[in-house]
Amino acid sequence: MEKTENTADFEMKATTLFGLEEVLATELLKLGAKNIEPFKRGVSFTGDLGFMYKANLCLRTALKILVPKFKFTASSDKELYDNMKLIDWEKYMKVDDTLAVDAVHNSEFFNHSLYIEQKTKDAICDRFREKTDARPSVDLINPTLRIYVHIYKDEVSVSFDSSGTILYKRNYREDINDAPMKEVLAAGMVLLSGWQPHLPLIDGMCGSGTLAIEAALYANNIPAGIFREGFGFMSWPDYDEKLYDTIYEGAISKIKNSTPNILANDIDNKVLDIAKHNSTVAKVDDSISFSCASFFDLMPDKPMGTILLNPPYDERMKLDDIKSFYKQIGDKLKKDFSGWSCWLITSNEAAMHAIGLRPSRRITLFNGSLECRLLKFEMYAGTKKLHKIKPVDDNLDNSQK
Numbered sequence: 001m002e003k004t005e006n007t008a009d010f011e012m013k014a015t016t017l018f019g020l021e022e023v024l025a026t027e028l029l030k031l032g033a034k035n036i037e038p039f040k041r042g043v044s045f046t047g048d049l050g051f052m053y054k055a056n057l058c059l060r061t062a063l064k065i066l067v068p069k070f071k072f073t074a075s076s077d078k079e080l081y082d083n084m085k086l087i088d089w090e091k092y093m094k095v096d097d098t099l100a101v102d103a104v105h106n107s108e109f110f111n112h113s114l115y116i117e118q119k120t121k122d123a124i125c126d127r128f129r130e131k132t133d134a135r136p137s138v139d140l141i142n143p144t145l146r147i148y149v150h151i152y153k154d155e156v157s158v159s160f161d162s163s164g165t166i167l168y169k170r171n172y173r174e175d176i177n178d179a180p181m182k183e184v185l186a187a188g189m190v191l192l193s194g195w196q197p198h199l200p201l202i203d204g205m206c207g208s209g210t211l212a213i214e215a216a217l218y219a220n221n222i223p224a225g226i227f228r229e230g231f232g233f234m235s236w237p238d239y240d241e242k243l244y245d246t247i248y249e250g251a252i253s254k255i256k257n258s259t260p261n262i263l264a265n266d267i268d269n270k271v272l273d274i275a276k277h278n279s280t281v282a283k284v285d286d287s288i289s290f291s292c293a294s295f296f297d298l299m300p301d302k303p304m305g306t307i308l309l310n311p312p313y314d315e316r317m318k319l320d321d322i323k324s325f326y327k328q329i330g331d332k333l334k335k336d337f338s339g340w341s342c343w344l345i346t347s348n349e350a351a352m353h354a355i356g357l358r359p360s361r362r363i364t365l366f367n368g369s370l371e372c373r374l375l376k377f378e379m380y381a382g383t384k385k386l387h388k389i390k391p392v393d394d395n396l397d398n399s400q401k
C-alpha cells in the first residue's frame with residue numbers, strides 16, 4: 001500500500017445507527033475532527049492517519065470508519081467489473097493477502113448487492129491472476145483488506161473499512177441476556193440523555209448491563225475500543241505501529257478514576273450476574289452498584305438524576321400485560337422520581353401511550369431491526385408543569401438530513 005503522509009488530512013466517513021448522527025458529530029468535534037458533516041446514518045469528516053486510529057479507538061457511537069479511495073461511474077455489471085479492474089490493487093494488498101467486499105446500492109442499474117460484491121472480487125482477483133498467476137483469497141471474517149462499495153444511481157464509490165470487525169463489538173460482553181442492546185445504541189442513549197457523571201444514573205432494567213457499562217466507560221473517559229483485539233487498519237501495509245502506540249498512550253492517559261453514582265438494577269438475579277461479570281471484564285465494576293429488585297420498588301436517594309430504561313418490548317421478551325406494565329412505569333416515575341429525567345426506549349407503540357406521560361423529546365432509533373422511540377420524560381414536581389412541556393419530535397430533524 002502507498003505510504004500515507006502521516007500529517008496529511010484525508011476524508012473519512014463514520015457510519016452509525018439512524019438517529020445517532022448528531023451525537024456522533026459532537027463526539028467527532030470533541031475528538032478534533034475537521035470538516036464535520038452529518039448525513040443519514042453517518043458523518044463525514046477529515047483528519048490525518050493518527051486521527052483515523054483515534055476515531056476507531058475512542059468513538060462510542062460509530063459503527064465503522066470508512067476511508068473513501070476511488071470514485072467512478074458504472075451503469076452495467078461489465079462497466080463495474082472493468083473499472084474495478086483498472087484500480088492498481090497491488091498498491092493496497094499483496095497476492096497472499098485476503099479480502100472481503102461489502103456492497104450497498106440504490107441503483108436501477110444493479111440488482112443485488114451480492115452480485116456487486118462478486119463482480120468486485122472477480123475484478124480484483126482477475127487483475128492479480130493476470131499479473132502474478134495467483135489470486136488473493138476471500139476471508140469474510142478477518143480479511144487483510146475489507147472493501148466497501150457504495151453505488152448510488154451510476155456513481156460508484158470504493159472505500160476501505162479501517163475498523164475491521166464492527167465497532168459495537170467492544171469485547172467486554174462475554175455473556176448476554178435474551179434481549180441485549182448493541183453497545184453503540186447504549187452509548188448513544190447515554191450521550192443523548194446529556195447525563196453528567198457527577199449526578200446519579202439508574203439503569204432500571206439493566207439486563208446484561210450495557211447501558212450502565214457504557215455510562216461508566218464514558219464517565220471514566222475509557223476509550224470505547226480499548227478491549228478490542230485490534231482494528232482493520234492494523235493489517236494494512238501502511239500501518240504505523242509507533243503512531244498507534246502514541247495515540248493509544250494518549251487516550252489511556254486521559255482515563256479518569258472517578259466514582260460515578262451508577263446503579264444497575266434488574267428483577268432477575270441471573271441476568272444481574274451477567275451484568276456484574278461484564279462490568280468486571282470492562283473494568284468498571286467499581287463504578288457501578290448493582291441491585292436485584294423490581295424497578296417499581298426502587299426509591300431515589302438523591303433529588304435529581306437520570307434514569308435510562310430499556311424495558312421488555314413484548315417482542316423478544318414477552319410480558320403478560322404490556323400496557324399495564326408501561327402504565328406502572330409512568331405511575332412510578334410520577335410518584336417517586338420528581339426532579340429526575342427518564343429516557344425510555346421501546347418499539348411498542350401501544351405500550352408507549354400507556355405510560356400516560358407526555359414526552360419532551362421523541363427520537364427514532366433502531367434496536368437491531370426494530371424501529372424504536374427514545375422518549376424523554378422530565379419529572380417536574382406537580383403535574384401542571386408536566387403538561388406545559390411542548391413535545392419535540394426529533395424525527396423531523398432527522399428527516400431533513
Ligand SMILES: C[S@@+](CC[C@H](N)C(=O)[O-])C[C@H]1O[C@@H](n2cnc3c(N)ncnc32)[C@H](O)[C@@H]1O
Pocket residue numbers: 177179180181182204205206207208209210211265266267268271293294295296310311312313317
Ligand atoms: C430488554 S431487557 C434489557 C436489556 C439490556 N439493556 C441489555 O443491554 O442487556 C429488559 C430487562 O428488564 C428486566 N425487567 C423486567 N421487569 C422488570 C422489573 N419490574 N424491574 C426491573 N427489571 C425488570 C428483565 O429481567 C430484562 O433483563
